[in-house]
Amino acid sequence: MSSPSTKDAETIFQALDQLDHLLSATDETPQKVGFNELFSYAHNPKHVPSPALNNALMNDLSVRRDLKRLLSKQALAHLPRAAAASTGDIVEREADGFRLTLKVSKADETQIYLLIEAIDRSESPSLVFVQEEDGPIYRLVIDDFYDGEAQILLQSDNEVLKALRKAKSEVILR
Amino acid sequence: MGSEELLLEAGKSSELTAIFHTLAETDVEGEAKFSPMVCREIGKLIVCRTYATPLLELCHLVVAAGELSLQKGRYEFFFWDSGVAKSSSFFAYCQQLEFYANPHRLKVNSQTIDLTYKDGEFAIQYSRMPVLSALLEFMLSALGYCDMDDALKPLSKHDATKQDVSEAANSLSRKLYGYLKEHLPTAQSQRKFRKILSYCDNDADVIDDALILNFWQTASIDDEKGVDFKTFDSVVLTFIRVIQAVKSARDLSALRHAGSIGGDHEAGEINPDLLSETLESVEETITPLVQLNQSPFDQVKFLNKQEQTNLTMLLNAGELALRLPLSVLRSDVFSPPQARLTQALRRKAKNSELNEIIKEGPKETYQERQIIYQKLCRHIEHSLYASLHALATARSKEAISIILKLAPGIDFSGLHNMLNSEKRPTNVISLPSKSITDHFMDLLHDPDQVGEDVAKVMSQAETAYKGLARKGFKEDVRSNDDLVEAFSKGADLLGLISQDIDAYLERLDNLPLAGGGWHAQYSYDRSVFDAQFSKIYGGNA
Numbered sequence: 001m002s003s004p005s006t007k008d009a010e011t012i013f014q015a016l017d018q019l020d021h022l023l024s025a026t027d028e029t030p031q032k033v034g035f036n037e038l039f040s041y042a043h044n045p046k047h048v049p050s051p052a053l054n055n056a057l058m059n060d061l062s063v064r065r066d067l068k069r070l071l072s073k074q075a076l077a078h079l080p081r082a083a084a085a086s087t088g089d090i091v092e093r094e095a096d097g098f099r100l101t102l103k104v105s106k107a108d109e110t111q112i113y114l115l116i117e118a119i120d121r122s123e124s125p126s127l128v129f130v131q132e133e134d135g136p137i138y139r140l141v142i143d144d145f146y147d148g149e150a151q152i153l154l155q156s157d158n159e160v161l162k163a164l165r166k167a168k169s170e171v172i173l174r
Numbered sequence: 175m176g177s178e179e180l181l182l183e184a185g186k187s188s189e190l191t192a193i194f195h196t197l198a199e200t201d202v203e204g205e206a207k208f209s210p211m212v213c214r215e216i217g218k219l220i221v222c223r224t225y226a227t228p229l230l231e232l233c234h235l236v237v238a239a240g241e242l243s244l245q246k247g248r249y250e251f252f253f254w255d256s257g258v259a260k261s262s263s264f265f266a267y268c269q270q271l272e273f274y275a276n277p278h279r280l281k282v283n284s285q286t287i288d289l290t291y292k293d294g295e296f297a298i299q300y301s302r303m304p305v306l307s308a309l310l311e312f313m314l315s316a317l318g319y320c321d322m323d324d325a326l327k328p329l330s331k332h333d334a335t336k337q338d339v340s341e342a343a344n345s346l347s348r349k350l351y352g353y354l355k356e357h358l359p360t361a362q363s364q365r366k367f368r369k370i371l372s373y374c375d376n377d378a379d380v381i382d383d384a385l386i387l388n389f390w391q392t393a394s395i396d397d398e399k400g401v402d403f404k405t406f407d408s409v410v411l412t413f414i415r416v417i418q419a420v421k422s423a424r425d426l427s428a429l430r431h432a433g434s435i436g437g438d439h440e441a442g443e444i445n446p447d448l449l450s451e452t453l454e455s456v457e458e459t460i461t462p463l464v465q466l467n468q469s470p471f472d473q474v475k476f477l478n479k480q481e482q483t484n485l486t487m488l489l490n491a492g493e494l495a496l497r498l499p500l501s502v503l504r505s506d507v508f509s510p511p512q513a514r515l516t517q518a519l520r521r522k523a524k525n526s527e528l529n530e531i532i533k534e535g536p537k538e539t540y541q542e543r544q545i546i547y548q549k550l551c552r553h554i555e556h557s558l559y560a561s562l563h564a565l566a567t568a569r570s571k572e573a574i575s576i577i578l579k580l581a582p583g584i585d586f587s588g589l590h591n592m593l594n595s596e597k598r599p600t601n602v603i604s605l606p607s608k609s610i611t612d613h614f615m616d617l618l619h620d621p622d623q624v625g626e627d628v629a630k631v632m633s634q635a636e637t638a639y640k641g642l643a644r645k646g647f648k649e650d651v652r653s654n655d656d657l658v659e660a661f662s663k664g665a666d667l668l669g670l671i672s673q674d675i676d677a678y679l680e681r682l683d684n685l686p687l688a689g690g691g692w693h694a695q696y697s698y699d700r701s702v703f704d705a706q707f708s709k710i711y712g713g714n715a
Contacts, residue, residue, distance in 0.1 A: 005420075014221075018358060019218065029191060036207060
């Protein structure tokens with residue numbers, strides 16, 4: 001077992017065996033969330049997140065941390081948590097030249113409008129990310145940012161809406 | 175090793191398998207971002223630990239990527255906004271964004287991008303970029319974006335030096351080393367190797383079909399060994415790897431004695447580059463199959479997924495398929511039912527269902543399996559004829575080499591004179607009107623113009639082409655250089671694969687069978703496998 005040739009053979013076998021193992025994935029083999037998808041999620045409004053990414057954003061701290069870092073690098077605007085004095089639900093946030101306002105629909109009280117306005121900015125955001133303190137990161141797609149504003153209709157029990165109302169949530173426009 | 179430790183070890187290494195699965199499945203608008211050969215290359219870098227130089231190249235590429243970005247230092251766009259990881263995509267991306275780069279720092283050339291630092295220079299070839307891009311994707315999945323981004327931060331400085339790049343690369347090397355130490359345990363492989371060598375009294379030369387079957391019968395139900403040797407196909411592959419490893423080690427030893435390679439060797443510590451070369455040599459027979467799935471070959475569906483699956487074990491075995499013909503056949507025939515048993519067990523199927531699967535047995539007998547191989551050979555020949563027609567249509571001289579494969583010794587001088595070897599100049603619009611092509615093809619089928627033999631082969635080629643309704647065989651090849659390349663080089667790969675199948679079929683034809691024929695051999699093996707499956711999976715059939 002200890003001859004030089006056998007030791008070499010063992011080293012070569014290990015490499016061959018490990019390579020077979022690494023490349024042995026079948027359709028049933030689990031996948032990790034790849035950065036390729038995280039990048040698309042952060043950049044591309046058309047990207048539809050996979051169930052694995054949705055799950056990771058809810059439960060995987062390292063994936064959330066990675067997304068936050070990516071967003072912080074490319075944010076158009078960062079609307080940080082509301083001031084410490086704020087109590088109750090937040091209905092308006094303003095920072096970095098953008099204002100976000102929540103307004104109840106006159107026609108249906110169970111529906112809320114999220115208004116996004118550019119106050120003194122010329123860029124058009126296409127994505128809204130909302131991060132709860134130590135919680136998940138949600139994403140909304142802005143379909144039509146026109147003439148410096150856009151509005152998104154949300155149901156009152158929508159998770160993103162709930163997060164937007166929390167003083168300790170942060171919002172990133174991209 | 176206890177069962178808990180075994181599970182822990184399996185869990186760690188399965189994370190790496192999951193990362194490689196993700197890498198292989200990564201796509202850009204439905205197209206695989208990294209080719210199978212690129213993924214395999216990353217696998218080799220990891221298992222042979224030859225990642226130091228590629229990481230250095232990657233770090234330089236990160237500097238270039240940050241330089242080419244509209245937002246200086248934002249290297250991400252280069253890697254994730256440039257489409258499928260192909261040399262041509264990266265070249266196009268660099269050309270498009272060169273305008274934004276500091277000309278004193280970065281130059282975009284036809285083969286490389288060249289970086290100039292205060293303390294030196296570095297060139298990166300476009301052909302390396304797909305692998306480097308996949309390496310970054312792998313590193314991010316393994317280590318996380320935040321950690322990687324921190325490690326790459328010094329490279330985004332506008333005055334980063336070559337020394338800074340080297341330090342960043344070394345830092346990444348150390349991080350990857352630490353990760354692999356945790357996630358690429360060697361103990362499992364070591365254990366498998368030692369158990370098999372011990373079973374054959376440290377003599378790999380005695381390994382034959384009977385020994386492999388006997389080993390599986392014992393090991394698959396052994397509480398301790400069973401984890402590593404449960405499935406027959408994994409046992410066959412492990413034996414094949416042991417034989418290949420022992421042979422390669424002997425070859426290395428002979429080279430050392432002859433003084434052909436360095437003498438600073440210590441037992442068990444093969445130079446990583448030499449190890450990588452050894453792996454490449456072992457993989458020689460499976461490589462053509464892997465290559466068929468990447469650009470430009472993937473423009474033509476030479477072999478579909480099922481056909482490739484049918485060939486995997488045979489080509490993994492390489493020349494050992496001739497030494498272990500029954501093991502390869504047994505694996506191909508009996509692995510599918512064992513896979514069905516494993517899947518059923520995973521969803522906690524009842525014993526009655528397991529028994530039913532065992533009773534049902536394989537979908538094909540040995541004779542039927544051999545017919546599958548024969549059909550594959552015929553299909554490959556058919557594809558070669560069809561490729562000949564496609565290349566002749568495009569007036570490519572590569573058609574000659576296919577004729578030589580299909581009909582060696584044929585007089586092709588008439589054809590040779592008609593094919594144009596010169597590449598079309600890119601600044602001239604060709605007018606390959608249909609009528610001109612039709613006339614040309616008529617000439618190639620005319621015995622008076624090209625001779626009886628060539629005319630006959632060309633007719634067969636046309637028939638084959640028209641009979642193939644697969645991707646690539648219906649497109650207009652005349653104006654598509656990539657398709658011409660796919661047909662000409664793809665034919666070479668098909669030729670290599672076909673040789674291996676032919677040799678294997680011949681070996682099976684001449685195999686002395688204990689029961690006198692394939693029917694008896696299959697019946698005997700069927701009873702052996704049924705009994706073993708019952709023992710492993712607890713059925714009572």
